[in-house]
Amino acid sequence: MTESTMMCLMRRLLGMVLFALLFPASITHGQHRALTCEDVFSRDRVIEVEITLEDDDWDEIRRQSRSFARALGPERQYEIVESPFTYVPADVTIDGVRFENVGVRKKGFLGSLDTRRPSLKIKLDKYEDGRDIDGRVNLTLNNNKQDTTLMSQFIGYELFRRSGVPAPRASLARVTVNGRNLGVYSHIDSVRDAFLTESFGNQDGTLYE
Numbered sequence: 001m002t003e004s005t006m007m008c009l010m011r012r013l014l015g016m017v018l019f020a021l022l023f024p025a026s027i028t029h030g031q032h033r034a035l036t037c038e039d040v041f042s043r044d045r046v047i048e049v050e051i052t053l054e055d056d057d058w059d060e061i062r063r064q065s066r067s068f069a070r071a072l073g074p075e076r077q078y079e080i081v082e083s084p085f086t087y088v089p090a091d092v093t094i095d096g097v098r099f100e101n102v103g104v105r106k107k108g109f110l111g112s113l114d115t116r117r118p119s120l121k122i123k124l125d126k127y128e129d130g131r132d133i134d135g136r137v138n139l140t141l142n143n144n145k146q147d148t149t150l151m152s153q154f155i156g157y158e159l160f161r162r163s164g165v166p167a168p169r170a171s172l173a174r175v176t177v178n179g180r181n182l183g184v185y186s187h188i189d190s191v192r193d194a195f196l197t198e199s200f201g202n203q204d205g206t207l208y209e
Contacts, residue, residue, distance in 0.1 A: 005102075008125065013192075019103075027176070033081065033096075033097055034097075034117045034129070035094060035095065035097050035133045036130075036133065036134050036160070037133065037134040037136065037169065037189075038041045039094075039095060039133075040094060040095075040139075040171065040187065041135055041169040041170065041171045041187070041189060042171050043158075043171060046171075046172045046173060046174050046184060047094065047171055047172070047173045047187065048093075048094070048095050048096075049092065049093070049094055049139075049173045049174070049175045049176070049187070050093040050094075050146070050175075050176045051090050051104060051120075051175065051176065051177045052090060052092075052093075052177075052178055053089065053090035053091070053104060053177070053178065053179070054088070054112055055178065057090070058088075058177060058178065059091070059120070060086075060088065061088055061104065061105055061106045062106060062114075062116070062118050063087065063114050063115055064084055064085050064106050064111075065113055065115075066082065066084045066110070066113070068153060072123050076152050083109050084119075085106045085107065086105060087103035087104065087105045087106045087112075087123060087126055087162070088103070088104055088105070088156075089101055089102070089104075089126075090101065090102055090103070090104040090122075092122055092124075097123055099131055101127050101128055102122060102123060102125075102126055102128075102131070102182055103122070103123040103126025103127060104120060104121070104123075104197070105111070105120070105121050105123075106120065106121075107119045107121045107140070107142075108124060109121060111145070111146050112143060112145045112146060113143065113145075114126065114143055114145055117143050117145075117183065118143060119140075119141060119142045119143045119145075119179060119181050119185075120140075120141040120175070120185075121138065121139070121141075122138070122139040122141070123134075123137060123138055123139075124137045124138075124139070125137045134194070135194040136190065136192075136194045136195075138190040138192055139187065139190070140187065140188040140189075140190050141173060141175060141185040141186070141187055141188075142185055142186040142187075142188060143182075143185055144184075144185065144186055148181060148203055150172065150184055150186065153170050153186045153188060154170045154171075154172065154186060155186075157169070157170045157171070161174035164201035166200065168188050168189035168191060169188075169189040169191070170185050170186055170187065170189070171186075171187045172185070172186060172187065173185050173186075173187040191207065
């Protein structure tokens with residue numbers, strides 16, 4: 001990726017973010033349209049993600065956290081440390097297409113944890129089977145707490161992909177929870193079965209992150 005291409009991409013990204021913040025009402029797809037990966041990982045617009053859930057459930061997941069000692073304790077060498085984050089039921093609308101009764105939870109290791117504007121995981125088939133977007137049932141929304149430009153993941157993954165290195169697709173998403181605008185998040189393709197199959201032809205072997 002040349003310097004001029006990088007600058008052009010950064011200017012386009014900045015324009016997309018400013019438009020999403022200044023003009024939150026966007027043109028959305030029809031209610032019954034089946035979403036595709038091309039829709040939710042669009043690179044020329046900010047997608048809309050609206051989450052509706054019980055206020056008590058939202059308070060519960062956004063206040064969940066993990067301690068430094070627990071996260072990086074010696075037991076991590078010998079066993080899987082259980083996640084402190086739990087799923088709650090919610091309805092999620094993506095560009096006008098509604099998914100009812102899906103799972104939503106907080107995500108993050110240490111640096112990105114936030115009680116006001118948490119990073120989020122959405123699991124479309126958590127409570128009901130058969131819901132996916134081109135085989136993907138997990139959606140990842142990163143709050144960019146450690147990147148105020150909102151561009152690092154978007155540009156970084158694109159750089160890898162254009163270089164021929166398997167990397168997640170990324171887009172930008174304006175996220176609302178119960179009508180409250182949480183701002184622009186990075187929407188990242190979860191590194192799971194569908195991504196592995198598309199990138200390597202199968203799901204075999206060991207995945208290191």
